[in-house]
Amino acid sequence: MTPHETIRPLLALSAAGLLDPEGERQVREHVRVCPECAAALGGLAALAAGLGALPSPKPPAALVARTQTRVAAQLAGRRDRRSGMLLALAGCACGWVVSLAAWSAWDALGANPALLIWLEFSTVLAGVTAAAVIRRRRRLERSLE
């Protein structure tokens, strides 16, 4: 294979700036003495410059806004799922503590009306909290649709 044939496939890579220093040196030396390859390299370099200067299409503004909204909603949904899980775990722990406390109190105080009122109140409070969490979750799911 002649030097000309060896160098020829390297011209495009040289124009693309993808040759290692040794390959680049070989190309430069060859094009100094080979007008045909020098001209080909010039053409390829111009082509590379033309490719880098092609008109850039603009994304529709609505697309970017829509994507940002969906990305933010997805992140919020993930955060909400995590906080919902933590809340559920905290609720379970509280329920367990309340059960133990109620058991002990029932043993210690007997059938006391104040204790029954307190148990009723805590049940209603737990129900309201659960309803608020479910409502928030539904609102978020609607926003994701």
Add this chain to the structure above:
Amino acid sequence: MIYEAATGEDLLLAETNAETDEAVRLRRRDPATLTAAVARYQHRLYRYLLRLVHEPATADDLFQQTWLHVAGQIHRYDPSRSFDTWLFAIAHNAAMDLLRRRPGESLDDPDRGAPWAATEPATQPEALTLLITAERSAILAAEMAGLPALFREVLTLRFEEGMKLEEIAEVTRTPLSTVKSRVQRALEYLRRNLTARWRREDLI
């Protein structure tokens, strides 16, 4: 001189720190950081996708799909690596999945036989140098659009995104030698076609 060098280093360091901070915020799923990234990368990502799939509606879908995937998988992003490369690799996978299902679009490495491999000298290559002007951009874009998807991809990543060889290989998950071969064949093919076309149209 020393002052200038120090200032340059400081700027580089500040830039690197800013990028690291952003990477950390991204990993923490900070919504503001991620939506800012959507805005910052909008032109580059949309252009890459449009070059690959041609139709704006499909590029729109892939653009959203890419960012939703990023939002879902951001915890897997390694801040020590380039976010650009990670983002474009996700976009590459989405686009390739779509192109694989599209009839008439081949994702096999283009045959090394003609017409992609021919490297015969152009008869008037210097004329090409003079003719790559703004008014010829449309012709060049049309010729590029006619290339196989794998060629279009490496050309846009190299010349429009300015990615290095290693980065292109990472995005496309191909060996360095394959990337080089694709760039070389795509450029040679474009040069040959453009020269012939302009000669046909008496532009040379």
